[in-house]
Amino acid sequence: KAGVTQTPRYLIKTRGQQVTLSCSPISGHRSVSWYQQTPGQGLQFLFEYFSETQRNKGNFPGRFSGRQFSNSRSEMNVSTLELGDSALYLCASSLDGAANTEAFFGQGTRLTVV
Amino acid sequence: GNSVTQMEGPVTLSEEAFLTINCTYTATGYPSLFWYVQYPGEGLQLLLKATKADDKGSNKGFEATYRKETTSFHLEKGSVQVSDSAVYFCALSPSGGNNRLAFGKGNQVVVIP
Numbered sequence: 001k002a003g004v005t006q007t008p009r010y011l012i013k014t015r016g017q018q019v020t021l022s023c024s025p026i027s028g029h030r031s032v033s034w035y036q037q038t039p040g041q042g043l044q045f046l047f048e049y050f051s052e053t054q055r056n057k058g059n060f061p062g063r064f065s066g067r068q069f070s071n072s073r074s075e076m077n078v079s080t081l082e083l084g085d086s087a088l089y090l091c092a093s094s095l096d097g098a099a100n101t102e103a104f105f106g107q108g109t110r111l112t113v114v
Numbered sequence: 115g116n117s118v119t120q121m122e123g124p125v126t127l128s129e130e131a132f133l134t135i136n137c138t139y140t141a142t143g144y145p146s147l148f149w150y151v152q153y154p155g156e157g158l159q160l161l162l163k164a165t166k167a168d169d170k171g172s173n174k175g176f177e178a179t180y181r182k183e184t185t186s187f188h189l190e191k192g193s194v195q196v197s198d199s200a201v202y203f204c205a206l207s208p209s210g211g212n213n214r215l216a217f218g219k220g221n222q223v224v225v226i227p
Contacts, residue, residue, distance in 0.1 A: 003158070033213050036126035045201065056214045089155055097213035105150075105157035 002026065004093050004106035012112045021037040022111045025072050025093030031055075032074040033067060033103065037088040046089075049074050050097060078111075085111045116141045116208045120218035128226050129196055135189040135221050137178075137204035145206040146182050147171075147187040149205065152201045160203070161189075163212075199225045 005024040013019050025032050034046040034057075045058040051070035066076040072093075078085055089111050093102040121136040129151040140148065146165045162171030167182035176191045187204060204218040 028203070031213055033215070035215070040218045041203075043215075044215055045216065048213045050213075054207075058214075081128060082154075092158075092213075092215075094212050097209075097211040101213040102160050103215070105159070107157045 004104050006109050010110045013081050018080050020077045023074045026070035029093040031094045031097035033092045034076050035090045062113035081113045083113050116143045116216045118204050118218035124222040126224045130193045133191040133194045137187045139185050139206050145208050148205040149189050150203045194225045
């Protein structure tokens with residue numbers, strides 16, 4: 001079956017701009033989580049969506065937002081980009097986020113802010 | 115808060131050597147514990163997991179035991195191969211599920227033929 005698909009794979013933006021990243025989960029999966037990966041901070045949890053509702057949220061400023069559609073596809077948006085937002089953004093999908101299911105990660109979107 | 119600590123620095127070892135990567139955690143309640151592996155240019159793949167104390171997760175020759183008394187989840191493999199070269203992340207889920215993961219910094223493992 002198809003895996004988790006993230007688009008685009010690479011993105012270059014200018015400071016102050018905004019960006020939207022997309023994540024298509026595995027068919028049937030309703031939980032989508034987003035993570036930011038940087039060399040300095042490592043992997044940090046951004047937020048999780050389940051059945052179109054934000055269920056969990058990490059410690060990121062309000063410039064980072066997301067949403068989930070009825071087909072479980074999710075988008076995350078970063079407004080007023082800063083140089084420090086340059087990172088690999090990963091999404092993970094699972095059936096429902098429960099312990100007895102597995103989270104599958106996409107290959108990520110590499111965002112560079114210049 | 116919830117956090118995961120992995121030993122500092124890359125790990126370089128010869129093929130067929132024994133691998134240990136230390137992982138300790140801080141969490142309230144009863145978290146689930148995970149090891150993920152990341153190969154170059156790819157996303158994370160679940161290697162193994164344990165959902166309660168004394169559980170042992172195992173996969174592809176790797177093992178880790180959930181030790182509540184020492185708050186540890188060390189990863190071990192008896193005989194590594196060149197194909198095991200990757201970055202390994204220890205993680206926990208405070209809610210016990212597989213979402214809202216808190217990750218360690220990761221360890222680069224390089225296996226030399």
